[in-house]
Structure formats: C-alpha cells, structure tokens
Amino acid sequence: MPRAVQFDEYGGLDVLQVREVELREPGKEDVVVEVKAAGINPGEASIRKGLLAEKWPATFPSGQGSDLAGVIREVGIDVVGFAPGEEVLGWSWERSSQAELCVVPAEQLISKPDDLSWEAAGALHVVGVTAFAAVRAVDISAGDTVVVSAAAGGVGTVTVQLLQVRGANVVGLASADHHDWLRERGATPVAYGEGVLQRVLEATPDGIDAFIDLFGPEYIDLALELDLPAAKIETIISHGRAQEVGAKTEGSADATSPEVLKEMAELVAAGKIEVPIAAAYPLEEVREAFEQLEDRHTLGKIVLVP
Secondary structure: OOEEEEEOOOOOHHHOEEEEOOOOOOOOOEEEEEEEEEEOOHHHHHHHHOOOOOOOOOOOOEEOOOEEEEEEEEEOOOOOOOOOOOEEEEEOOOOOOOEOEEEEEHHHEEEOOOOOOHHHHHHHHHHHHHHHHHHHHHOOOOOOEEEEOOOOOHHHHHHHHHHHHOOOEEEEEOOHHHHHHHHHOOOEEEOOOOOHHHHHHHHOOOOOOEEEEOOOHHHHHHHHHOOOOHHHEEEOOOHHHHHHHOOEOOOHHHHOOHHHHHHHHHHHHOOOOOOOEEEEEOHHHHHHHHHHHHOOOOOOEEEEOO
C-alpha cells in the first residue's frame, strides 16, 4: 500500500504520521497520480492545529495536502485527454496529495510543461492561484505602484513577480535577509517592523495605488494609514479585519481552475516567474518540513518529494 501523511487528532508537529494507507477506489472520471512533489502550505498547519475547525473541520484520520505534481498511473474509463505515463500537476480537495499515490478528478489536473521542474510544479497550485486572485482583486494598470507584505514568502514571491508581469512597480515588505532577492527581481525592498510607515512613504514618492496583504491585519491598518481606499486593499489572510473596513479577500478558492493554473504554469515554464524552492524533504521528514514552514522566515516554497 502507498504511504501518506496523516494525523489522528488536532495538535502540533508530533501528531503528523507517515503510514501505509488504502488508496480510495478511483471513479470513472478520476486519475491515479504517482506523486513526484507536493507543496506544503501554512493553511495546512492551521487545519492540523484545529485553528480552522469551524470552517474546515477534519475527519480523522485526516490526510494532508492539496498541491501535487506527478505521473499518471491509471485513468478512469470516462477520462478524456489524459493517459498513463503523462506528467501532470494540479490539486486535491480531499487533503490527500502528501502521499506516494493520489486519486483526483481529471478536471483538477493539467499537463505539466516540459520546462517546469517537479518541485516547482508540485508547489505551484496554492501559491499560483492565490497570487493570481490577489493581483486580480486590486485591478492594477501598468505603471501602478503596489505594496506587498510578506513579499518573500511562498505566495509573496509569486505575487511580486506576477505584478511585474502585469507592469506594476512593486514595493516588497520583507526581512533584510531577503532584500537582495527582491532587488534582483526589480522590486523595491522595505524592512517591516517599527517605522515601516515612514519607510514605505520614502520608497513611494509618487504615491501608492494598491496594497496586497499576505501576513496579518496590521498590514490592512498600514494600508489605511497610507490613505488607500478599501477597494485597493486585498488580503488573503485577515478576513475579519477586511470585513470591518471593506477590503477585499480574494484567495485560492476564487481563482482555482485548470485555466488559471495553466496560465501560471506557462509563466513559470517560460521563465517569467520563478517559484523559489527553499527546501525539499522526503515524505518521512514531514515534521521537519512543517517546522521550517511554521518558522515563517522561509524564502519561497517547501516541498515534499515522495
């Protein structure tokens, strides 16, 4: 039987287990994928801790993971457009991608471009569609200036680059360790922390057109202090504060589709966007992978490679 990441109760890293599991029976429109890479995401840590139990409760034993890339092992009798041996990427709604084998509906997969690495392909879904949604939400034009918080994180790195593909000038809030990476990609880095308001103002003498928050409610408040209208403030995380002030809250659920994922995959394959891979861990080191993720200082994405 294939191995998979599971947990039997809410808790810390210690509840994560890698065990043999029985693969669910594929349906007529399903595909069985041999997983080559599966990204990990902060939302998965929050689900495992029980922090999102009211909105997204877990059924135990619970699997983990939505991002995946791999090779098709078999296809259902009604599947059209995919065949065994084909390289694909996509997503699972069943928290099942952090595993050696994963069963997903064919409509949740796209063909993997040849120039896309396994690690980047396996890490792309959540960060790619979330960045797409966030950039779309602020409705920018070429030449606009956009401030992005947590600009060196998994979603942040992709958001910064997608904004530049769209013609924006980007100011990225990040720790000093990641400023060189932002500069090398044409963004203006600004350190977060005390005095950030003044530093942002100094970095944007011609004004600010939009703000994308990828970290927490304090950055919605910062955007308001910068006199941005609520319609030009987007957050993927601070939903409560956004509701209070009327800011936007578009995220992965708003942009998840094969069409959007294909667009993002093609941008990465063409070299227009990089998906930085901070680390790749074998499946049995899932606790170490999430320990690094939850430190919240990683540049780019962490992936599991079953």
